[in-house]
Amino acid sequence: MNRKKIIEILFSNLKYTEEQKDIITQLEEAKLQWEIAKKCFAMVDDPKLVDYAIYREDQCKAKYIYFLLEAKRKNVTIDASYMIEELDAINI
Numbered sequence: 001m002n003r004k005k006i007i008e009i010l011f012s013n014l015k016y017t018e019e020q021k022d023i024i025t026q027l028e029e030a031k032l033q034w035e036i037a038k039k040c041f042a043m044v045d046d047p048k049l050v051d052y053a054i055y056r057e058d059q060c061k062a063k064y065i066y067f068l069l070e071a072k073r074k075n076v077t078i079d080a081s082y083m084i085e086e087l088d089a090i091n092i
Contacts, residue, residue, distance in 0.1 A: 020076045027067040034060035 016024070037060040041053035070076075 030064040034064050
């Protein structure tokens, strides 16, 4: 899945303010960082690295939750059905 293409589709056809676009972009970036941190945790076996991986995953999760709450507070919504139709049309 090409995340940048999905964001481009959202921004090109729906009316978002610059602030809302920034929140959506930051939210997506935070989600990606959290996914990477979870994969890192699953791969480490050195006790020192395990502690770091736990810290990093917690940090990424907190950042994701922050932007999720910001999006909710500012009434930022994404119509998922619209995204699916657009993605089907370009065959990603």
